[in-house]
Every structure is written in C-alpha cells, then in structure tokens.
Amino acid sequence: MSDPMNRDAWLDELRRRVPEISPAEALAWQTRGALLIDVREDAERAAGTPANALGLSRGFLELRIEQLEADRDRAMLMLCGSGQRSLLAAEALQRLGYRQVSSVTGGFNRWKAEGLPITTSTLDADAAERYARQLQLPQVGEVGQARLAAANVVLLGAGGLGAPAALYLAAAGVGRLTLIDDDRVERSNLHRQIIHADARVGMAKTESARIALQALNPRIRIELHDERLQAGNVEKLLAGHDLVIDGADNFPARYLLAAASRQLKLPMVYGAVERFSGQLSVFDPRRDDSPCYRCLFPEPPAAADAPNCSEAGVLGVLPGIVGLLQATEALKLILGLGEPLVGRLLSFDALGMHFRETRLPRDPACPGCGVSATFGGYEDVVRLCSAAS
Known part of the structure; x- marks a missing residue:
C-alpha cells in the first residue's frame, strides 16, 4: 500500500x-x-x-x-x-x-x-535467537531460560539413554551438564547412542559426547568424569547438582545412584529399556509423598533375570524415546512446570505403540525410604547387589 x-x-x-x-x-x-x-x-x-x-x-x-x-x-x-x-x-x-x-x-x-x-x-543476541521458540512460551520466557542456564544436571551414562537426554538438555540451554561414564565408543553402540560417531570409535564416551554437545551449543558448560560409579565416589560425583538422570545399564550402579540421590535430596529421573519396551519415573526425595527406586525394585534381581542390552538386545530407537522423555521430565523439574512422574510409572511398548501409566505409591515398608529404613552406607549397597549376582 x-x-x-x-x-x-x-x-x-x-x-x-x-x-x-x-x-x-x-x-x-x-x-x-x-x-x-x-x-x-x-x-x-x-x-x-x-x-x-x-x-x-x-x-x-x-x-x-x-x-x-x-x-x-x-x-x-x-x-x-x-x-x-x-x-x-x-x-x-x-x-x-x-x-x-x-x-x-x-x-x-x-x-x-x-x-x-x-x-x-537479560539475554544477549545469540541466546535470544538460539532459544527464540522456547522463549515464546509464557511458561518459560526469560525467567525460565535463566533457570535453565543456572541449572546443574548430572547424567550417569553417555550411552543409549544419556545420549538423547544430554542432546536435548544442551539444546534447551541447561547451563552445566556433568557426564559420568568409564566406557569407550564401540561400533555396536552407534545404532542407538546417537551422540557418538563412527569416526570416534575407541574414544572415551564422555569426550565423544562433549564434542557433539559443544558443537550443538557452545554456550553450555560440560564436565566429564571418565570413571565408574562406585561406593567411594558416588556422593562426590553427584554433589552440587540439581537433579540426576539415570542412564545406567546395570543394577549395582542404579542402586548406588538411588541411595546417593536420597542422601543428597536430588530428584532422580529413572529410565530403563529392554528389547522393545521401556519405562520411566521420577523419584524426588524432596517430596514426602514420593516413592524411591527401591519402592519399585526392593531388592536387586538375579543377574540372569535382568540382562543388559548387549545380552538381550534392544531396538535402536527405543532408548531415544525413553531418553527424550527423561529430558522432558528434567526440564519440567527445573522450570517447575506441569506434573512430574512422581508416584507414577510410565511404560512403553514399541511393538504395540502403547503407553501405560501405573500408580507407584510410596511403600511404608520400603527398605530404602520406608518408616523403618536405615542407611548403612554405600558399601552395604554394593554388598546387596553382589549377593544378587
């Protein structure tokens, strides 16, 4: 005109x-x-x-x-x-x-x-452009973006679950990601652990993940711990974070992680996959009504009853789905949005393409968080898992 x-x-x-x-x-x-x-x-x-x-x-x-x-x-x-x-x-x-x-x-x-x-x-031009679509959400905005930038998230595992979770948390602008993994990239990892690349086979998974995450978002801070989670280092590795994402592939690590998250009052975003199915929940020891990991698994199963991916196999896309949901729950916790999966277990069946939600109330008799539960130290957790193997 x-x-x-x-x-x-x-x-x-x-x-x-x-x-x-x-x-x-x-x-x-x-x-x-x-x-x-x-x-x-x-x-x-x-x-x-x-x-x-x-x-x-x-x-x-x-x-x-x-x-x-x-x-x-x-x-x-x-x-x-x-x-x-x-x-x-x-x-x-x-x-x-x-x-x-x-x-x-x-x-x-x-x-x-x-x-x-x-x-x-309060955002510079790069942040305003990078997070533009997220900033348009009234539930996020600049205040929420500042919360994300100040957040500290620790991920146990830079593999099938940790890979998609870390990528989306980095993309969202979570200020500090800590990766714990003592493994190295193998070619058999690549069909599901999409943070790694063929050219980095043989490299430490933590370093391979850092390369991908910094390429995606150079604004964030990444800390690496190329070591196995053990009784002697679990609290040191988790301390100073706001929440933990469970990407472990074995029960001893999960039980240690669960015990330490309770002691440190850190929400734990749990995820697990096997073959064509996966499950997800949030255990938040800051809440009196929250169950803990041992409300779901009071005792470690026998090793023969709980094969890992290398033994049982897994559809490559499945860890991506569950890891993505873990990242979603982590962002909700950081931003204080919606209803986290506390007291609920979300199960996914890829073959039937079904999600099913099951109530998971706190168990008064739980050996981890029940009324008579006592914490005997992380060595007791190791012994408990050793007895089951």
Missing part, C-alpha cells in the same frame, strides 16, 4: 473498527487482568518490552493465540512499535471471535516515553 492517501484511509477504517487506548490506560487494564501482547518481532523486543507483557510476534499471532488464551471474553491489548501493527493484530483477533480487543496508541515508543514500567531482556 504505497499510496499515502490510500494508507491513511485504510488506517482510518481500522480505527473505526478497533478501539484504541493510551499506554497509561493499558497499564491500568493490565493490572485488572487484561492480557497485554507485544506483537513486535523478537529482535525489537530484545531492547525492552512492557513489564508482564506477552511477547508474540504479529506473524504468529493467529497460529498461537488460542493455545495461550482461549477465553474470548478476556480483555486483550495489542501493542507494537508505534501503533499500526497493533491495529492489524487487534482486527485479526476480532475475526477470531475475541470480543474485548484494543490497540495501544503510540505503541512501545509512547509507553517508554511516558515512563511506564519496562522489562529489559
């Missing part, structure tokens, strides 16, 4: 259909529960946005607004840079059936000139 006269007539027509309010009025409406939406582009909002405004670029408005606000009667206030795009945005919402839609005259320029409250982005 290059003709100035036609453009003016078009804007006048929009103003007849769309109510306009001043920035001060918009702020007052916002305090009474109206939703203020900044429809400028991400790069524009990086320099500042009205406090508590939802950032949602004009181009995505119709696609996403119903997911974010389904109430057609809630007051919706559109704001852009100068007050023109917001008219278009408001008209679009009117067409979608929203009944109380207004445009903020003068946009952010006037809002800022009148000294109204502004939130300035």
Whole structure:
C-alpha cells in the first residue's frame, strides 16, 4: 500500500473498527487482568518490552493465540512499535471471535516515553535467537531460560539413554551438564547412542559426547568424569547438582545412584529399556509423598533375570524415546512446570505403540525410604547387589 492517501484511509477504517487506548490506560487494564501482547518481532523486543507483557510476534499471532488464551471474553491489548501493527493484530483477533480487543496508541515508543514500567531482556543476541521458540512460551520466557542456564544436571551414562537426554538438555540451554561414564565408543553402540560417531570409535564416551554437545551449543558448560560409579565416589560425583538422570545399564550402579540421590535430596529421573519396551519415573526425595527406586525394585534381581542390552538386545530407537522423555521430565523439574512422574510409572511398548501409566505409591515398608529404613552406607549397597549376582 504505497499510496499515502490510500494508507491513511485504510488506517482510518481500522480505527473505526478497533478501539484504541493510551499506554497509561493499558497499564491500568493490565493490572485488572487484561492480557497485554507485544506483537513486535523478537529482535525489537530484545531492547525492552512492557513489564508482564506477552511477547508474540504479529506473524504468529493467529497460529498461537488460542493455545495461550482461549477465553474470548478476556480483555486483550495489542501493542507494537508505534501503533499500526497493533491495529492489524487487534482486527485479526476480532475475526477470531475475541470480543474485548484494543490497540495501544503510540505503541512501545509512547509507553517508554511516558515512563511506564519496562522489562529489559537479560539475554544477549545469540541466546535470544538460539532459544527464540522456547522463549515464546509464557511458561518459560526469560525467567525460565535463566533457570535453565543456572541449572546443574548430572547424567550417569553417555550411552543409549544419556545420549538423547544430554542432546536435548544442551539444546534447551541447561547451563552445566556433568557426564559420568568409564566406557569407550564401540561400533555396536552407534545404532542407538546417537551422540557418538563412527569416526570416534575407541574414544572415551564422555569426550565423544562433549564434542557433539559443544558443537550443538557452545554456550553450555560440560564436565566429564571418565570413571565408574562406585561406593567411594558416588556422593562426590553427584554433589552440587540439581537433579540426576539415570542412564545406567546395570543394577549395582542404579542402586548406588538411588541411595546417593536420597542422601543428597536430588530428584532422580529413572529410565530403563529392554528389547522393545521401556519405562520411566521420577523419584524426588524432596517430596514426602514420593516413592524411591527401591519402592519399585526392593531388592536387586538375579543377574540372569535382568540382562543388559548387549545380552538381550534392544531396538535402536527405543532408548531415544525413553531418553527424550527423561529430558522432558528434567526440564519440567527445573522450570517447575506441569506434573512430574512422581508416584507414577510410565511404560512403553514399541511393538504395540502403547503407553501405560501405573500408580507407584510410596511403600511404608520400603527398605530404602520406608518408616523403618536405615542407611548403612554405600558399601552395604554394593554388598546387596553382589549377593544378587
């Protein structure tokens, strides 16, 4: 619309259909529960946005607004840079059936000139671009992204489960990932452990994983422990983290991990796979209602009854599915979102493509967390597992 006269007539027509309010009025409406939406582009909002405004670029408005606000009667206030795009945005919402839609005259320029409250982005340009789609989620935003950047997650195992979990946690911007694994990359790993590559066969898994993770997100910090989890080092390796992801492939390591996570009050995101099935849960010792790993497996099974992947085999994609779900639970715990799998066991059958959820309540008689349970030290855990093997 290059003709100035036609453009003016078009804007006048929009103003007849769309109510306009001043920035001060918009702020007052916002305090009474109206939703203020900044429809400028991400790069524009990086320099500042009205406090508590939802950032949602004009181009995505119709696609996403119903997911974010389904109430057609809630007051919706559109704001852009100068007050023109917001008219278009408001008209679009009117067409979608929203009944109380207004445009903020003068946009952010006037809002800022009148000294109204502004939130300035704490993210640099790289982070704003890298996490742009995640930042658009109101449940995440800059506050949530800062939580992710400050988070410390330890992963036991850089194999089938640890590989997808680590990749997605790194991509999401978790600030520090600690990898514990004493194994080396073998060619037989590659069909499921997608963090490694053929050129790195023979390399320590921790170093191979670090190469892939830093290539994906050079902003994050990665610590490596090329050693086996043992009674003498388990607390030292886990201390200082916010949660632990269980990617172990043997019961002795899992029982040690479970004991240490209880002692250190660290949530443990459990996952396991075999052949065509997998399972997942969250054990959170910070919660009084949470079961622990030994509520699920009070005693270690005999070695013959619990073969690992090298003995029983596994469909290559299966650890990817379970590891991805573990990463999802970890992100929920860090961000305080949704309902974690505490007190629930999620089982997956790949052949039938079925998910099944089973209640897993805390067992008062559990040898790990029950009313009469006592912790005899990590050497007792080792002896318990040795007796079962």
